[in-house]
Amino acid sequence: MAASQCFAFALLVSCIAFCHHAPAADGAAPANQTGDFLGCLAVNLPPGIVYTHASQSYPSVLESAIKNLRFVTPGTPTPVALVEATDASHVQGAVRCGASYGVHVRSRSGGHDYEGLSYRSVNSTPPFAVVDMGAIREVRVDVRRETAWVGSGATLGDVYYAIANKSARLGFPGSVGPTVGVGGFLSGGGFGLMLRKHGLGSDLVLDATIVDAKGRLLDRAAMGEDLFWAIRGGGGGNFGIVVSWKLRLVRVPATVTVFTIRRSRDQSATDLLTKWQQVAPSLPSDVFLRVVVQNQVAQFESLYLGTRANLVATMAARFPELGVNSSNCIEMTWIQSVLYFAFYGTGQPMERLLERGTKPDRFFKAKSDYVEESIPRHVWESNWSWFLKDGAGLLILDPYGGEMSRIAPAATPFPHRQALYNVQYYGFWSESGAAASDLHMSWIRGLYREMEPYVSKNPRGAYVNYRDLDLGVNDDVAGVASYEKARVWGEAYFKGNFERLATVKAKVDPDNFFMNEQSIPPLPN
Structure with a gap:
C-alpha cells in the first residue's frame, strides 16, 4: 500500500x-x-x-x-x-x-x-x-511561589526529593510511604505525619488537569468547581484520569524532632493507649503522635515541627506517663525525618526516596475505622489476646485534631474531620495458599467485628484510601451500578458527601465509563 x-x-x-x-x-x-x-x-x-x-x-x-x-x-x-x-x-x-x-x-x-x-x-x-501513569512523574517546584506541579505517576518520594533539592524550608504533608503514587494518594484525601498542622494532601491542591469521559483535557477553570471538589478526596477511578496536580507547599522549620518509644503490655501499654486517645488529638498541632500496636507492644512514634527541648517539655506537661526524655529524641531536618519514618532509622541517603519498590513480596488485607469517643481501658486490655492468635497482624492509630478539626466536613469529599483518630487494621503474610489466606483474613475480620461497638456508627466510617471490598461492591458488572447498593459502602467512605459525589458523577460521566467494583455510580434522575 x-x-x-x-x-x-x-x-x-x-x-x-x-x-x-x-x-x-x-x-x-x-x-x-x-x-x-x-x-x-x-x-x-x-x-x-x-x-x-x-x-x-x-x-x-x-x-x-x-x-x-x-x-x-x-x-x-x-x-x-x-x-x-x-x-x-x-x-x-x-x-x-x-x-x-x-x-x-x-x-x-x-x-x-x-x-x-x-x-x-x-x-x-x-x-x-x-x-x-508511572512515566508521567515530573515534579516542577516553584520555590518563590511555594507551589509544585506534579504528575500523577510521581511517587511521594519523588515529590519529597524534588522539594528538598530546591529548598530546606519547604515540605509537603504526604504519607510515610515514599512509593505511594501521587494520583491515588490525593484522590482519596491523603494524610501523613503533618496532617494536624496542615491538613490532608488534597486540602493543598490548587489546580489539576484531568482527562474526562469524552477524552478532553481540562484544568480547574474548564472542569468547574464541582468536579474540582470531587477529585480532591472522592476516590480514584471515579470521574476521569487526573494527569497532574498543582500543590501548595508548606513551610517547615530548620529543625524537627522525632522519637520512637516502645512500651509492652507489662510496661503499662494498656494505660498509655487509653490516655493517648485524649492526649494525641488535643496536643499542639506541631506535634503528631501515632501508635502501632503489634504482638504485645504499643510503639509510639512522633514527629514534632520544632526542637527537642520543646518536644520534651510538651510531652512532660501533656503525657508524662510515656516518659519521653532527651535521650529518646533525635533532632534532624524535615527531609531526614521523611527518611527516618520511611526506612525505620537514620543515615539513609536521600536518593532512596526515588526507589519505586520491588515486585510484591507479601499478601495483605486492610480495613479501617474512625473513633469518635475514647475506647474504654477494658477493651484495650482485652484486645491484647488478639495479638497472640495465629495470623495476627497489627493496628495503626493516627490522631486527628488540629487543622483537621478546623476544616468543615463538606469542604472536600473527605468527611471524617471530627474523629479523634483513624484505625487501620493490617494483616499480612508471605505463605501462599488458601489456608494461610483464610487464617490471616479471619484475624483481621474478627478483630474488626470485635471493635464494632466502640467506633463510629450510622454509618460506620472507613477511609477510601484503605479500600475494603468487604463493605460491598457494585452489583451490576455490565456498567449500570445500583446507587442504593453503592450507598452502603459509599456513605462509609464519604458520609453525607456521597450523594453530592454521585451528583457530580451524573454530570460528568453519566454513562459510567470510569467504573470499577467500588466506583461511585451516577445519581439516578
Whole structure:
C-alpha cells in the first residue's frame, strides 16, 4: 500500500474510533469490542507503549507496580491492554478508544490500591484496560511561589526529593510511604505525619488537569468547581484520569524532632493507649503522635515541627506517663525525618526516596475505622489476646485534631474531620495458599467485628484510601451500578458527601465509563 493510502486508511480508522463514541443503546458492547479497541489503540497511540496479552512483556509490565501478592494469582481477571502513558495525549487516546468500543479504562499511579482495583477486576466482564501513569512523574517546584506541579505517576518520594533539592524550608504533608503514587494518594484525601498542622494532601491542591469521559483535557477553570471538589478526596477511578496536580507547599522549620518509644503490655501499654486517645488529638498541632500496636507492644512514634527541648517539655506537661526524655529524641531536618519514618532509622541517603519498590513480596488485607469517643481501658486490655492468635497482624492509630478539626466536613469529599483518630487494621503474610489466606483474613475480620461497638456508627466510617471490598461492591458488572447498593459502602467512605459525589458523577460521566467494583455510580434522575 502506498504511503498516501496508508495515511488515508489511518485517518479513516481514527475517524471511526473517535467519531462514534456511544455504545449500543441497550448497553450491550459492540461485537468484537476488544479487537476493535486494540486496533484503535494501535492506530492512535505510538508504538511501544501498548501491551496486550500477546506481548511478551505484558506480565512484567502488569506486575511492575503491584504491591499485593493477592492480585498476581492466575485466576485474577486482568486488563485486555496496558498503556504506559508518557504524555496526556496518550491518556486521551486510550479513553477515546475505550469510549468508542465499550472498554472501560482504569488508571494506575503507584499501585498501592489496597484492593487492586486500579489494575485488576473481580469479574472477567466487562473488559477493561489500564493506563499506567508511572512515566508521567515530573515534579516542577516553584520555590518563590511555594507551589509544585506534579504528575500523577510521581511517587511521594519523588515529590519529597524534588522539594528538598530546591529548598530546606519547604515540605509537603504526604504519607510515610515514599512509593505511594501521587494520583491515588490525593484522590482519596491523603494524610501523613503533618496532617494536624496542615491538613490532608488534597486540602493543598490548587489546580489539576484531568482527562474526562469524552477524552478532553481540562484544568480547574474548564472542569468547574464541582468536579474540582470531587477529585480532591472522592476516590480514584471515579470521574476521569487526573494527569497532574498543582500543590501548595508548606513551610517547615530548620529543625524537627522525632522519637520512637516502645512500651509492652507489662510496661503499662494498656494505660498509655487509653490516655493517648485524649492526649494525641488535643496536643499542639506541631506535634503528631501515632501508635502501632503489634504482638504485645504499643510503639509510639512522633514527629514534632520544632526542637527537642520543646518536644520534651510538651510531652512532660501533656503525657508524662510515656516518659519521653532527651535521650529518646533525635533532632534532624524535615527531609531526614521523611527518611527516618520511611526506612525505620537514620543515615539513609536521600536518593532512596526515588526507589519505586520491588515486585510484591507479601499478601495483605486492610480495613479501617474512625473513633469518635475514647475506647474504654477494658477493651484495650482485652484486645491484647488478639495479638497472640495465629495470623495476627497489627493496628495503626493516627490522631486527628488540629487543622483537621478546623476544616468543615463538606469542604472536600473527605468527611471524617471530627474523629479523634483513624484505625487501620493490617494483616499480612508471605505463605501462599488458601489456608494461610483464610487464617490471616479471619484475624483481621474478627478483630474488626470485635471493635464494632466502640467506633463510629450510622454509618460506620472507613477511609477510601484503605479500600475494603468487604463493605460491598457494585452489583451490576455490565456498567449500570445500583446507587442504593453503592450507598452502603459509599456513605462509609464519604458520609453525607456521597450523594453530592454521585451528583457530580451524573454530570460528568453519566454513562459510567470510569467504573470499577467500588466506583461511585451516577445519581439516578
